[in-house]
Amino acid sequence: MTEDLKPQAPDITPPCVILNEPQLAENIGSVARVMANFGLSELRLVRPRDGWPQERAWASASGAHWPLDDAKVFDTLEAAIADLKLVYATTARPRETRLPVYTPRESAGHLADEVAQGRKVGLLFGGERAGLETHDIALCQAIVSIPIDERFRSLNLAQAVSINAYEWKMTQDDRPWKKFELNVEEPADxxxxxxxxxxxxxxxxxxxxxxxxxxxxxxxxxxxxxxxxxxxxxxxxxxxxxxxxxxxxxxxxxxxxxxxxxxxxxx
Amino acid sequence: MTEDLKPQAPDITPPCVILNEPQLAENIGSVARVMANFGLSELRLVRPRDGWPQERAWASASGAHWPLDDAKVFDTLEAAIADLKLVYATTARPRETRLPVYTPRESAGHLADEVAQGRKVGLLFGGERAGLETHDIALCQAIVSIPIDERFRSLNLAQAVSINAYEWKMTQDDRPWKKFELNVEEPADxxxxxxxxxxxxxxxxxxxxxxxxxxxxxxxxxxxxxxxxxxxxxxxxxxxxxxxxxxxxxxxxxxxxxxxxxxxxxx
Structure with missing residues (x-):
């Protein structure tokens, strides 16, 4: 079942998703689900709070098992990103780190450019409560900031991943359902x-x-x-x-x- | 620039979110949360399966109470969209309805243009299991299709709302002052x-x-x-x-x- 659903290796390697100290297994499962929605599959976990594997992650992935089955666990963020050529840190609160800050759209464009050149790239997300620390962000090449409403900044982890994954997908195929456009049939003369x-x-x-x-x-x-x-x-x-x-x-x-x-x- | 030339913040009404026959109260709460994240606040519910209000919705909104507190419940989709000038239906499976199909990005641009002209607009989402029926979609002016990976199309309801809400927010952030020519007359509700x-x-x-x-x-x-x-x-x-x-x-x-x-x- 899982084998059937698992996508074939594409020509390119999409960005991997790195979760730093994630807390709830349910959220890790939800992240796997949105990754699968937008064609991402490589998941890396740094010190998941409740250990790994966790059954509840699979339960909340709604069938997107492969990012979980293949997830790699790391003791340090440094180890988790060691082989990557470019890592962007997603945070709603850009700190005073001297790194460029991009929207998810700009970031996805950069990642797509790198991937097109055969480079391995990643998107880093912090834990549910604390987010990313400045020293974690300082390991990255840039910051991605989602345009959250100032009045309500509590963004769910899987939502943060999905906005970025969606923007990645948009770079890969701006109009993947072009065939549906023929929904609007030939107008009469x-x-x-x-x-x-x-x-x-x-x-x-x-x-x-x-x-x-x-x-x-x-x-x-x-x-x-x-x-x-x-x-x-x-x-x-x-x-x-x-x-x-x-x-x-x-x-x-x-x-x-x-x-x-x-x-x-x-x- | 003198003080009185300084542009005032526009008095705009962001799109409302209409959930048609939503099933799980938790999902309604998650929808409220992402609405708040991206500056949306008006929520309309058509025949919520378990009735309304449901405590679990508030529990899963992580503090985004106001869309839930003010949510309006309707018996029919027709009543729920009666006062709107433009409604777009979000569906992952554009049916053979002869309506134009847009990306969330294109859709957000259209909605922003309408809202800037003072029109009330809405985004319609189907229930978790069944999505939208063709006869529901036929009440709308266009279809929004999220570019989901063909191999894993099971998108969570709140995720679908958040992608659209994010794109809406991007139009508001990107948009400097823009004058609109009212050359298209006011559409009927x-x-x-x-x-x-x-x-x-x-x-x-x-x-x-x-x-x-x-x-x-x-x-x-x-x-x-x-x-x-x-x-x-x-x-x-x-x-x-x-x-x-x-x-x-x-x-x-x-x-x-x-x-x-x-x-x-x-x-």
């Missing part, structure tokens, strides 16, 4: 639209809609503009023409009844 | 659109349009989507309602004349 307009306008004429008659041109315009804006497909044009026919026929029946009634009254 | 849909659907029902009857839901959807896409103004909605009435019933006076004429012909 103008001749087809004109057929719809004229059908509608003709039926409205029969229904006595244009009144006073001198207002007809502006009334027609006011109907055409929103229909033009909708960029109807051929199918939608057919549907709307069906609607016009159905409604008009309905009126025909009403009219026939009225005529009958009028005739009766005359008798 | 969703309640007004709903009135149009129901008027049309009711008349079509009377005209025997829905056949076979089991196809009615998809036929209704196919009519609503292009109308939603058109972003009709109040005036345009009135015009179309006039069209529906005219087509289905004819216009009073003219109809009477026609009936008279028909009666004469019968004589």
């Amino acid at each position: 103008q001749a087809t639209l004109m057929g719809l307009y004229e059908h509608l306008e003709d039926e409205l004429d029969k229904a006595g809609f244009y009144h006073p008659p001198e207002k007809k041109p502006s009334m027609v315009r006011n109907l055409r503009v929103p229909l033009a804006r909708a960029r109807l497909t051929d199918q939608e044009v057919r549907t709307f023409r069906g609607v016009i026919t159905a409604l008009s026929k309905g009126r025909g029946r009403v009219l026939a009844k009225l005529a009958e009634k009028a005739a009766k009254n005359k008798e | 969703q309640a007004t659109l709903m009135g149009l849909y129901e008027h049309l659907e009711d008349e079509l029902d009377k005209a025997g349009f829905y056949h076979p009857p089991e196809k009615k839901p998809s036929m209704v959807r196919n009519l609503r989507v292009p109308l939603a896409r058109a972003r009709l103004t109040d005036q345009e909605v009135r015009t179309f309602r006039g069209v529906i009435t005219a087509l289905s019933k004819g216009r009073g006076r003219v109809l009477a004349k026609l009936a008279e004429k028909a009666a004469k012909n019968k004589e």
Whole structure:
């Protein structure tokens, strides 16, 4: 099961995620889940508070087992990042460390550039309570600061990972679902639209809609503009023409009844 | 720059978050937390599975109480979005609904533009298990699709909200003063659109349009989507309602004349 889900090794090595002194196993599981959501798989743990492995991590990963199965545990942050060419530290509170501070978007761009050159890179996150200490941050090349609202800065660990992982994913494929864009189908050509307009306008004429008659041109315009804006497909044009026919026929029946009634009254 | 030239903070209303049939109160709490992280505060709940309020929501909000305290509960999605001028549906699986599909980044840009013009807008999210149904999506103006890894698509609800909320926050931070040209007229709110849909659907029902009857839901959807896409103004909605009435019933006076004429012909 896990084997089937586990992604094949891609051409590139996405950034690894390093959690420094994480506290709750549930949060480690949630981190694994968002990593999998955005195509990251390599997880490194520095001194997890409750030891490792922890069953609760797997329980909260919702099936994203592979980052947990393959997670490596380290005694020191230095050891955890030893083989990396670039490490960015994510913190909501950039300290007075003299490091550049980037948004997750800028950071993801840098990481993507490095990865494209075959370099191993990582994103470092602090524990739930304390975050990262200045001496941890000082091991990194830059700081990533998520644009949190000043009035409520308590960001969940997995959320911090997911914002960064999402931005990473965006660098890898700006529009991975491009095929879905064809959701918006080929719009009908103008001749087809004109057929719809004229059908509608003709039926409205029969229904006595244009009144006073001198207002007809502006009334027609006011109907055409929103229909033009909708960029109807051929199918939608057919549907709307069906609607016009159905409604008009309905009126025909009403009219026939009225005529009958009028005739009766005359008798 | 003199004091009085100094720009005032704009009086904007950030997008509201609508959760359709959310299941776990813990997730509603987590959603409140990420909303607060990124400056959103208005939460609307449609048929929360376990009722409302739920203590566990507050417990998992980590102190972000205000979106929960002020959350409004609705019986129908239609009621929940009635006053909004633009609603985008977030789904990982864009269906065959003919609506444009945007990234969270593009979507946030659109929402920010609308909000800057003083319009109330919302982001709609489905329940944890089922997501959004096609008929829910058909009430919206566009789809937001988060670029999830194809191999692991199980995204946590709060994560989906946070990615969108983060992108919203980025538009607010990035955005210096921007003047908007009000060349697109004020769109009608969703309640007004709903009135149009129901008027049309009711008349079509009377005209025997829905056949076979089991196809009615998809036929209704196919009519609503292009109308939603058109972003009709109040005036345009009135015009179309006039069209529906005219087509289905004819216009009073003219109809009477026609009936008279028909009666004469019968004589």
